Amino acid sequence: MTTENSEKNYRDGKRFLKEDNTDKALRAFEKAYKEDKENAAYMSYYGMCAALRGGEMGMGLELCTKAIKREFHKVEFYINLGKVYMAVGNKKGALKVFKTGLRFDPNNSEINNYLVELGFRRKPVIPMLDRVNPINKFLGILLRRTIPGLIKKKV
Template sequence: MPERTEEEIFATGAEAVNKGDTVFGLACFSRLITSQQSPIIRSYYAVCLAKERDEQQKALTLCMEAIEEEPWNSMHYLNLGKVYLASGDKHAAIKAFRNGLLHGKNQLIAEELNRIGWRDLPVFTDLPREHLLNKYFGKLLKKLGLK
């Protein structure tokens, strides 16, 4: 049987992680991380470390480095959000997912946000969500179909 190329290993590993199979993903990305240090490989490897080995701090560092190198790649924000979810920080995960959506539409991010349940940003972001202005203007805009 011929040896699989690194591109094939990456594709199958990324697909596994995106479907939630971080055990298989860890096997793929552990193999890739030794030969390549590209931002996308580090980003996916970070998700696997956070979920399978409970190494959240190392995973956060890897994701942040990937974002620093390629801030336009929404997949890094998706993976950062998954790392935050693995550590139990839902608020930070939602923030990471939203930042990813600023860099382009990403169906995987939208699916994650829908899965964990999120709310729209408040109308006045400088005020707390519970502030009367946010409550009433939010309801008004919703009724008008503008939000």
């Protein structure tokens, strides 16, 4: 059951993460999670910190996955699980999780940054032609960069 103390620990943990203090964040999320083991947010963040800082990859994957099963619409949970997959070295798993998270928030800049970092590429415009084919390159630039840029300028 969520208490004021567990909520305070959770907020502190998020603040510590923003300050890049993973040790303190891990302790804060652990306290919050131990007070309320049913809260999906506590579960997800504690799992991520336990994996990234504590080296407990198995527990991190388990808690983050469990949190997503409870509240599948929260994009931040997909980001946390993706970070754990990246730490484990499972690029394919991270890509899959990040793509799933994009279904709920297609414009999420954090997920898009991770996809770029992982080297994610969209499918070629004309799949039967090679990616480096000049026609595919031209159409890709036109459809994915130029036209969306023109539409944004008009709005």
